[in-house]
Amino acid sequence: MKTTLEKLIQDLCLPDSYLNYIPHFFMPLAEKIKQQTFNNYIPIIGINGSQGSGKSTASRVLQEILKEKFELDVVILSIDDFYHTKAAREEIAAKVHPLFATRGVPGTHDIQLLNSTLCKLQQGMSGCQVKIPRFDKSKDDRHLITNWEQLLKPVNVILLEGWCVGIPPMPIEYLEHGINQLEKEEDNNAIWRLKVNEYLENDYQSVFSKIDWLLMLQAPGFDVVFEWRQLQEQKLQDKLLAQGSNIHSLQIMDDKQLSRFIQFYQRLTEHALKVMPDIANARILLDNHHHMTKLIFNE
Numbered sequence: 001m002k003t004t005l006e007k008l009i010q011d012l013c014l015p016d017s018y019l020n021y022i023p024h025f026f027m028p029l030a031e032k033i034k035q036q037t038f039n040n041y042i043p044i045i046g047i048n049g050s051q052g053s054g055k056s057t058a059s060r061v062l063q064e065i066l067k068e069k070f071e072l073d074v075v076i077l078s079i080d081d082f083y084h085t086k087a088a089r090e091e092i093a094a095k096v097h098p099l100f101a102t103r104g105v106p107g108t109h110d111i112q113l114l115n116s117t118l119c120k121l122q123q124g125m126s127g128c129q130v131k132i133p134r135f136d137k138s139k140d141d142r143h144l145i146t147n148w149e150q151l152l153k154p155v156n157v158i159l160l161e162g163w164c165v166g167i168p169p170m171p172i173e174y175l176e177h178g179i180n181q182l183e184k185e186e187d188n189n190a191i192w193r194l195k196v197n198e199y200l201e202n203d204y205q206s207v208f209s210k211i212d213w214l215l216m217l218q219a220p221g222f223d224v225v226f227e228w229r230q231l232q233e234q235k236l237q238d239k240l241l242a243q244g245s246n247i248h249s250l251q252i253m254d255d256k257q258l259s260r261f262i263q264f265y266q267r268l269t270e271h272a273l274k275v276m277p278d279i280a281n282a283r284i285l286l287d288n289h290h291h292m293t294k295l296i297f298n299e
Helices: 005-013 015-039 057-069 087-096 111-122 179-185 190-206 222-242 256-281
Strands: 043-051 072-076 157-162 215-216 282-286 292-297
Touching: 005 015, 005 057, 015 057, 015 157, 015 215, 015 282, 015 292, 043 057, 043 087, 057 072, 057 157, 072 111, 111 190, 179 190, 179 215, 179 256, 190 256, 215 256, 222 256
Parallel strands: 043 157, 043 215, 072 157, 215 282
Antiparallel strands: 282 292
């Protein structure tokens, strides 16, 4: 009979070799996370990593281990599920800068909703008092509240995962010149990137300052992000088609659209790869092929 972890790996369509990471990477991490739950405190564990680095998978595996080994109830929050609705982003785009219509960067998330959700979870609320929003990337919009996840009981640990989780703002002088075609042609006056940095410095730090312990999945560089994000898009399409969705109704990005899309993330991703290794409590080093090569604790 398969163990719960073996079944999870299978359900996530991962190779059997992923199980080799359990004792060498995830068990030590779970031990560290368990240590944060002293005196019934409900910690917020941040999981940072570039697009396609495996944050969602790592979160699911940690959730299962913490439940099975330590009998801890864990809720996973993805910052992606807290994107503003499409209508709200279009409103921000009209008022601030057109590039805010595209989800991803600081300024496109509902930080008030995220803060409120974290507060309720840390207060031990459950039932109808805490609903977890869900975002539909295939439609580029938030699910209706009737489709949000509803917790049935309080949790012991909160895992908050996202590509920009824990990232500090950049020095303003670093924002003067565009670093890619998107910035040079569509933000030549730096209004968008300066505003992104402002959101990051203010609203987002109100969330990140609550993180008790931070894990980074460290990509070897930004040049792998396109390939990894391309794989994500393919998996999303395969999943939706398996569910019976009409391929013509899906807002799946082709390579040209994806190439433009990741330019929105480039500046902050490169900033994160530079500064987050010194900020994170632990890092998993990844190679070009997504393999975990080393676990480093900074404590």
